[in-house]
Amino acid sequence: MILSGLEISILVLSFLILLAAGVPITVSISLSALFTLSVNILFISSATTVAQRMINGLDSFALLAIPFFILAGQIMNSGGIAARLIAFAKEIVGPIRGGLVFVNIISCTLFGAISGSAAAAASAIGSILTGKMEKEGYDKGFTTAANVTSATTGLLIPPSNVLIVYSLAAGGLSIGALFLAGYIPGVLVSLAIMVVSYLYAIKKKYPKGESWDGKKLWKTCVEALPGLMLLVIVMGGIVAGYFTATEASAIAVLYTIVLSAFYRELTLKNMSKILIQSSVTTSIVLLLVATSSAMSWTMSYGDLPQSISVALLSITDNPILVLFLINILLLLVGVFMDITPAILIFTPIFLPVVQSFGIDPIHFGIIMVLNLCIGLCTPPVGNLLFVGASVANISFQKILKPMLPLYAIMLFVLMLIMFFPKLSLWLPQLFDI
Amino acid sequence: MRNKLDFGLTRLLIVLMSIMVLSTLLQVFARFIDLNVPFTEELTVYAMMWVTLFGSAYAFGLKKHVAIDALVSILDASLKWKLEVIIEFLVAVFAFLVLMIGGLWFTYITFKLGQLSPVIQIPKGWVYLAVPASGLIILIYNILNIRGILLNRK
Numbered sequence: 314m315i316l317s318g319l320e321i322s323i324l325v326l327s328f329l330i331l332l333a334a335g336v337p338i339t340v341s342i343s344l345s346a347l348f349t350l351s352v353n354i355l356f357i358s359s360a361t362t363v364a365q366r367m368i369n370g371l372d373s374f375a376l377l378a379i380p381f382f383i384l385a386g387q388i389m390n391s392g393g394i395a396a397r398l399i400a401f402a403k404e405i406v407g408p409i410r411g412g413l414v415f416v417n418i419i420s421c422t423l424f425g426a427i428s429g430s431a432a433a434a435a436s437a438i439g440s441i442l443t444g445k446m447e448k449e450g451y452d453k454g455f456t457t458a459a460n461v462t463s464a465t466t467g468l469l470i471p472p473s474n475v476l477i478v479y480s481l482a483a484g485g486l487s488i489g490a491l492f493l494a495g496y497i498p499g500v501l502v503s504l505a506i507m508v509v510s511y512l513y514a515i516k517k518k519y520p521k522g523e524s525w526d527g528k529k530l531w532k533t534c535v536e537a538l539p540g541l542m543l544l545v546i547v548m549g550g551i552v553a554g555y556f557t558a559t560e561a562s563a564i565a566v567l568y569t570i571v572l573s574a575f576y577r578e579l580t581l582k583n584m585s586k587i588l589i590q591s592s593v594t595t596s597i598v599l600l601l602v603a604t605s606s607a608m609s610w611t612m613s614y615g616d617l618p619q620s621i622s623v624a625l626l627s628i629t630d631n632p633i634l635v636l637f638l639i640n641i642l643l644l645l646v647g648v649f650m651d652i653t654p655a656i657l658i659f660t661p662i663f664l665p666v667v668q669s670f671g672i673d674p675i676h677f678g679i680i681m682v683l684n685l686c687i688g689l690c691t692p693p694v695g696n697l698l699f700v701g702a703s704v705a706n707i708s709f710q711k712i713l714k715p716m717l718p719l720y721a722i723m724l725f726v727l728m729l730i731m732f733f734p735k736l737s738l739w740l741p742q743l744f745d746i
Numbered sequence: 747m748r749n750k751l752d753f754g755l756t757r758l759l760i761v762l763m764s765i766m767v768l769s770t771l772l773q774v775f776a777r778f779i780d781l782n783v784p785f786t787e788e789l790t791v792y793a794m795m796w797v798t799l800f801g802s803a804y805a806f807g808l809k810k811h812v813a814i815d816a817l818v819s820i821l822d823a824s825l826k827w828k829l830e831v832i833i834e835f836l837v838a839v840f841a842f843l844v845l846m847i848g849g850l851w852f853t854y855i856t857f858k859l860g861q862l863s864p865v866i867q868i869p870k871g872w873v874y875l876a877v878p879a880s881g882l883i884i885l886i887y888n889i890l891n892i893r894g895i896l897l898n899r900k
Contacts, residue, residue: 335818336833337811339802340840347844360848361855364877367844368852371795374787380766380794556774563770585760592759595794596801597811603798651812693814 320615324349329649338651338694343367343604346611363607370606370657371599374559375481375488379474380595381562385543385569386433387591389424391583392573394540395437398423401537403522404530411514412522413446414456415507418463422503425467427543431689432700435464439704449520453707455513455715461701462719463506465686468652469499469679472547472562475652478602479678482609482660486674488558489551490741494675497736498683501729505722513718539572552744598653605657618662625666632670636731639663640684647688651696655685672734679737680730687723690716748807748890751883755804759797766793788865792873799880806837807887827899831892838888845881853878 327348331341343363350359389395402419406412417438425434439460446456468475471492480486546568547561556564573579612618625635643663646655660681667677689697692709702709730736773786805811818829857871 331836332814333817334833334836335813335815335829336836337806337813339811340837343844344836344840357847357851360843361851362848363844364848365852368795368874368877371798372791374791377766377770377790377794380763380797381770384763384767560770560774563767564774566767567771588760588763589756592763592797592801593805593808593810595763596798597805599794599798600802600805600811693816696812 320349320352321617323352324611332649332694338654339600339604342601342608342654346604346608349611349615362610366607366610367603370603373481375477375485375557376599376602378472378477378488378559378562379598380591381559381566382472382474383433383594383598384587384591385562385565386427387587387594388566388569388573388579389427389540390433390437391578391587392569393576393578394427394569394572395420395424396441397533397537397540399438399441401533404526404533406522407525407530408521408523409511410521411451411510411517411519413442413449413451414459414510414514414519417442417446417456417460418503418507418510421460421463422466422470422499423541425464426470426499427472427540431464431467431686431697434467435460435697435701436704438464439701443705451519452517452715453705454711455510455517457701457705457707458712458715458719459506459510460705461690461697461712462716462723463503464697464701465683465689465723466499466503468682468686468689469495469502471495472558472565473682474598475656475682475685476678477558478653479656479660479682482657483664483674483678486678487741487746489746490675491678492548492551492558493740493744493746494679494737495682496740498679498726498730501726501736502683502686502723505726506719509718509722513715543568552746601651601653602657605654608654609658609661612658613661618665621662622666632667632672635670636667636672636680639667640680640727640731643681643684644687647685648691649694650688651694652682652685652689655688656681673738675741676734676737680727683723683727683730687720687727690720690723747886751886752804752807755800755807755883759801759804762793762797762800766790766797769793784865788863792863795873796876799876800883803880803883803887806841806884807890809891823899827895830895834888834892834895838885841881841884841888845884846878849874849877849881 324345328341328345331344332338347359347363350362399416399420402416402423405419406415409415420438421434424438425431447453467473473492473495476491476495477488480488480491543565547565550556550561550564551558570579625638628638629635643659646659664674664677668674689695692698698709698712702712769786769790772783776783818826821829853871853874856874857869861870862868863870863873
């Protein structure tokens with residue numbers, strides 16, 4: 314069956330109208346899928362199909378890594394691990410001009426890397442550092458912008474929930490390989506943001522930090538080490554084949570519980586609060602996964618992926634141009650859609666097209682995630698932007714102007730990643746997974 | 747009403763989350779000592795489905811699901827509450843049509859086909875029954891939320 318113009322308009326329009334009115338994204342997605350299906354199929358069958366596709370979308374052991382990494386992240390947050398990371402980052406950047414911005418960026422990268430959640434990184438690090446930076450005369454708009462953009466590295470550097478979602482959407486790619494592929498691009502984004510911040514710090518004559526102190530550096534490093542060890546355990550275990558990504562995430566939960574108990578910052582009462590909070594966060598993410606699967610099914614039922622790829626290829630058959638077009642489309646999608654549904658809905662549409670040109674699915678996954686990360690920092694649907702703004706207690710409009718050079722540098726890194734596949738593929742090839 | 751519902755749901759979520767973690771850890775350790783516990787994977791996935799459904803219901807009660815609130819935030823108070831009621835109503839439409847009607851029919855078919863879970867061998871319909879159940883809870887929260895909006899309107 315091919316969706317007619319009428320059905321496509323119902324799909325797109327009902328989704329956009331519901332979304333703009335302020336209806337939760339999950340509800341907008343599933344209602345527009347329901348409306349589209351019921352044009353042709355009996356209403357009761359459409360409703361049943363949507364419910365069934367939602368449940369099917371959840372029926373996967375690989376998805377379990379998401380709740381576990383969320384839980385581990387929450388435990389780290391309240392277990393004093395974030396504060397130790399910041400202390401360590403502060404000693405690393407030492408006397409650099411604008412040091413606190415660098416502390417923010419490095420902490421976000423480290424925290425994002427061990428917690429796998431960009432929003433958690435932006436809020437944990439942002440809330441600790443905002444007050445300090447304001448006191449030392451930093452411009453709040455710029456520091457928040459740097460906080461928000463550097464938090465996206467958490468989605469590229471493993472463990473990353475969205476890379477797990479991509480692996481599912483791409484039909485079961487190796488999560489280990491995707492995780493390894495994310496390292497270099499993630500670090501590149503972080504470095505790029507530091508370059509912009511350094512230029513900004515010089516222009517604004519921000520204060521220099523204290524000079525390096527070997528003793529302090531060593532002390533904070535030792536204190537942050539147990540938290541950072543988590544990276545070694547999770548990635549080491551996956552790469553060496555001791556356990557799957559899902560099992561690694563459960564081990565991460567166990568490890569953070571033991572560590573926080575050792576720091577004496579975790580009580581039983583705390584723990585039940587953390588469990589409730591993480592199950593709410595989990596369900597918000599996974600309901601997006603469920604409803605997006607229903608939407609994705611509706612689209613492929615109507616042969617939409619096929620039509621889109623034909624349309625794309627009719628414009629040009631130059632692989633670079635097609636990749637370019639897809640990236641422009643994804644940037645637009647990212648502006649209006651959250652990253653999880655965007656990956657679930659658009660991977661089945663675009664991946665076959667780029668694969669027919671011989672582009673590696675792992676490479677494309679990194680391109681797609683980095684691309685959509687930019688959308689996470691833009692209004693109107695920019696989760697991270699709003700988290701960052703609310704933590705810093707500043708209206709998001711004030712972040713937008715300092716955001717411009719950061720958008721530009723992220724686009725630049727996106728180009729680099731696009732044209733040099735080795736940046737993503739070298740590490741997975743090195744470890745041969 | 748809301749307090750009782752919240753209390754029941756949060757306890758359920760704590761239990762389900764704990765089952766997920768313990769069952770997966772059991773799977774890892776069992777493998778290292780060559781013990782065979784075949785049911786862990788299935789149990790964990792079912793617990794995750796339930797966490798998603800019941801956790802979502804709880805999150806709808808808290809209005810925590812991600813939405814674009816740009817329009818709601820710029821409207822003035824006299825229009826704002828009307829839009830909020832409409833949004834609650836649309837969530838209720840989703841809960842009723844998709845989760846309750848669609849979910850119930852889907853569960854019924856699964857029971858009727860006698861589909862069993864591959865390892866634990868229980869009728870899969872019991873797992874899916876959580877879909878209409880969560881729909882019902884969301885509907886109750888919608889009514890409570892709408893009552894709250896109407897009471898607080900200016």
